[in-house]
Amino acid sequence: MDWKVLLDSGESHQKNTDRSVFDRDFDRIIFSHPFRKLQDKTQVHPLPEHDFVHNRLTHSLEVSSVGRSLGRTVGAVILQRHPDLEPFFSANDFGLITASASLAHDIGNPPFGHSGEDAISDYFVTNKDLLETDFSEQQWFDLINFEGNAQGFRLLNKSGYQGLRLTKPTLAAFTKYPRPSKVADKFKPRRSQKKYGFYHSESEIFKSLAEDLQLHSLAEEQWCRHPLAFLVEAADDICYHIIDLEDGCNLGLISHEDTVALYAQVIGSKFDAAKLKTIKSKAEQIALLRAMSIGALIEQSVEHFLANEAEILSGVYDISLTDDIQAKEALEEIKNVSIHKIYRAQHVVEIEAAGFNVLNGLLESFVPAVINQSTISKKQSVAFRLLPEDVKTEIKTCADQYTALRALLDYISGLTDSNAMSLYRKLMGISLPSMR
Structure with missing residues (x-):
């Protein structure tokens, strides 16, 4: 793969302009409707009462900030190594592409985090008999394996969402898993093949993208x-490892002493216990260590990326950067502690269970209404009328059931946690509209 091709937006691009095409990508994501919804979507601790606990929006902004730092620092060295790029690109372009892709990395996540993905997948697995249409194997795997990454790629390319029209480098950097849902798993040991990144409905879009940027074909x-x-993956890994730990400490799920010890392992020789004690506030102590940990991981990730640049461009290197850096063992310990003390905390499990039931309930009401348009029952008709007008119009004009279900899942997965709960209560008769 060649950097000049990989960074080609397909549009006129001038270095060091006031607003480049990559600036435009970032702005379009920030102002998009799907991105704004992230403010009411679960990160780890759902619907928190504490103002210091992260939701999907704050997480995405932080990942974008780390991504920008990673991209700019890497870009500066890449430009030195490849002088032929200098007339066309700046380190800021590398930073903007990585920041934009990082900003959008969770845009396809449904309500209630990963339990929402599981709930959507499980509905289709357990209700196959209700779906009379014979889907293609690829289409069926899409439905029974709902994937936030693929949903995000779909939203970024869907004209109904304000026509984002992002550049090809940003869309490609966003796609951590450049494969469809059903493959032979021949390349599964490769990190890039662990999950999938686009649905059957967007397969031609990604194929064209891959051809234009000359991504290496497996x-x-x-x-x-x-x-x-x-770098986008590294930015996400750094933030969720380090910042979820801070949230866990602030919520009392992990002791202050254990949190300090975990951060100290990441920071290494720069950790100064005596200096830390001069800070009176324990919360400020943790904030300082969190910042130092992020800085250390950015430095290590950049160094490792640059050391493996040739292997990355040739397609030989296919490992998560944070699984291959100096601090990997410290990060693995943080991950293990987080699984047992944060991600399996009682309130997290309770909301996951509730979210599973909410999404399953929405699908039980809406899917039959969508797939039985020609013989719709009165109950199904009432449910269908609850959908927004634009969603109903799109579903009615779909050529087949797979496309209609994709449109429905765009709506359901795009709901915020609060919207999903409210709609579920109305459908179940738990909440009735007030009479005026």
Whole structure:
């Protein structure tokens, strides 16, 4: 793979302009409707009463900030190594592409986090008999394996969402898993093939993207990552490892002493216990260590990316950067502690269970109404009328059931936690409209 091709937006691009095409990508994501919804979507601790606990929006902004730092720092060295890029691109372009892709990385996540993905997938697994249409194998795997990454790619390319029209480098950097849902798993040990990144409905869009950027092909409909996707993944890994730990400490799920010890392992020789004690506030102590940990991980990730640049461009390197850096063992310990003390905390499990039931209830009401348009019952007709007008119009004009279900899932997965709960209560008769 060649950097000049990988960074080609397909549009006129001038270095050091006041607003480049990559600036435009960032702005379009910030002002998009799907991105704004992230303010009411679960990160780990759902619907928190505490103002210091993260939701999907604050997480995405932080990942974008880390991504920008990673991209700019890497870009500065890449430009030195490849002088032929200098007339066309700046380190800021690398930073903007990585920041934009990082900003959008969770845009396809449904309500209630990963339990929402599981709930959507499980509905189709357990209700196959209700779906009379014979879907293609690829379409069926899409439905029974709902994937936030693929949903995000769909939203970023869907004209109904204000026509984002992002550049190809940003879309490619966003796609951490450049493959469809159903493959032979020949390349599964590769990190880029662990999940999938686009639905059958967007397969031609990604194929065209991969051809234009000359992404290295592994097999039919399977490609190596765009190199900057490694930095987007690293930015996400750094933030959720380090910041989820801070949230866990602030909520009392992990002791202050244990949190300090975990951060100290990441920081290494720069950790100064005596200096830390001069800070009176324990929350400020943790905030300082969190910042130092992020800084250390950015430095290590940049160094490792640059050391493996040739292997990344050739498609040989296919490991998560944070699984291969100096602090990998410290990060693994943080992950293990977080699983047992944060992600399996009682209130997290309770809301996951509730979210599972909410999404299953929505699908039980809406899917039959969508797939039985020609013989719709009165109950199904009432449910269908509850859908927004634009969603109903789109479903009615769909050529087949797979496309209609994709439109429905765009709506359901796009609901915020609060919207999903409110709609579920109305459908179940738990909440009735007030009479005026």
